[in-house]
Amino acid sequence: MTALRPFIAGLPKAELHVHHVGSASPRIVAELAARHPDSKVPTDPEALVDYFVFTDFAHFIDVYLSVVDLIRTPEDVRLLTFEVARDMARQNIRYAELTVTPFSSTRRGIDEKAFMDAIEDARRAAEAELGVVLRWIFDIPGEAGLQAAEETCRLAVDLRPDGLVGFGLGGPEIGVPRPQFKPYFDRAIAAGLHSVPHAGETTGPQTIWDALNELRAERIGHGTSAVQDERLLAHLAEHRIPLEVCPTSNIATRAVATLDEHPLRTMVEAGVPVSINSDDPPMFGTDLNTEYEVAARLLELDERGLADLAKQAVEASFLDPAGKTRLRTEIDAYTAAWITR
Numbered sequence: 001m002t003a004l005r006p007f008i009a010g011l012p013k014a015e016l017h018v019h020h021v022g023s024a025s026p027r028i029v030a031e032l033a034a035r036h037p038d039s040k041v042p043t044d045p046e047a048l049v050d051y052f053v054f055t056d057f058a059h060f061i062d063v064y065l066s067v068v069d070l071i072r073t074p075e076d077v078r079l080l081t082f083e084v085a086r087d088m089a090r091q092n093i094r095y096a097e098l099t100v101t102p103f104s105s106t107r108r109g110i111d112e113k114a115f116m117d118a119i120e121d122a123r124r125a126a127e128a129e130l131g132v133v134l135r136w137i138f139d140i141p142g143e144a145g146l147q148a149a150e151e152t153c154r155l156a157v158d159l160r161p162d163g164l165v166g167f168g169l170g171g172p173e174i175g176v177p178r179p180q181f182k183p184y185f186d187r188a189i190a191a192g193l194h195s196v197p198h199a200g201e202t203t204g205p206q207t208i209w210d211a212l213n214e215l216r217a218e219r220i221g222h223g224t225s226a227v228q229d230e231r232l233l234a235h236l237a238e239h240r241i242p243l244e245v246c247p248t249s250n251i252a253t254r255a256v257a258t259l260d261e262h263p264l265r266t267m268v269e270a271g272v273p274v275s276i277n278s279d280d281p282p283m284f285g286t287d288l289n290t291e292y293e294v295a296a297r298l299l300e301l302d303e304r305g306l307a308d309l310a311k312q313a314v315e316a317s318f319l320d321p322a323g324k325t326r327l328r329t330e331i332d333a334y335t336a337a338w339i340t341r
Ligand SMILES: O=c1[nH]cnc2c1ncn2[C@@H]1O[C@H](CO)[C@@H](O)[C@H]1O
Pocket: 019, 022, 061, 064, 099, 100, 101, 104, 139, 140, 141, 142, 143, 170, 171, 172, 198, 201, 249, 279, 280
């Protein structure tokens, strides 16, 4: 723990890149695993720590999907979503755009309307009872192909829950070229959704160019390999396209070898807007507060620098202008009070 930890813990924060099922705490995962004993997921929270050690990105996705398989009823969905918000409230996360993969649930037989009701019910309860504002990004699980794309697009456009703001693309990048998803992103964008695909997490900068040019990305999930292409960094900086950076995730999935080699600093020095995120926090043994500590170390930030980072996430969010102003004001007031205390 660093000296900045208490400041970070109380800092009002927004999180833009965090997966729904990937946010399930060990307690919830263990509870669901006990409920569904045919699963290979351990029922003991301690054994889960070992289960969540990944040999590479493909192994991570296998483990992730085994946890996805524990979510089988609308009540599982509602419980998971509300509990995720509870963990956010404990960290003073005021606003989160949660990446939800409805296809994973509907293909397992959860009724699509019941699924939407479950997340919306949890969203309203989280706002009223915990003061956490949730919004959804529906992502295509890339490994499931165009059928998943079609289904995710249909669910997003036709069922469109009130909290839905964005359309994304997750999963592996190797063997899953971004351009094939263009028609689905076109439809989602025409329906008023923001385009936020993952790109450049496990493949090179061309994937990020494809996300920008073909999928009209407004933000990039990860974008780690952008630093391999100076022209791309300049483009992201000039067009103010933020990267959703998740440092510990990149180490856990072995997308980046060590934290000291993480390219966050190069991105910031190139003038690219960034937000700091936890991705799948319990699976990576982290949380957003820890990611802010990591960022403070990599970028050599003090309290004001951290407050600026928190405000960059607000800026990059899909909150309405009044909501952005409110959260920015809260961050400034908190920081001023801390510094003059
Ligand atoms: O870091 C990540 N990168 C890509 N996909 C991820 C990550 N974390 C969780 N998912 C999830 O993996 C599933 C399979 O495609 C999707 O549900 C996606 O949201």
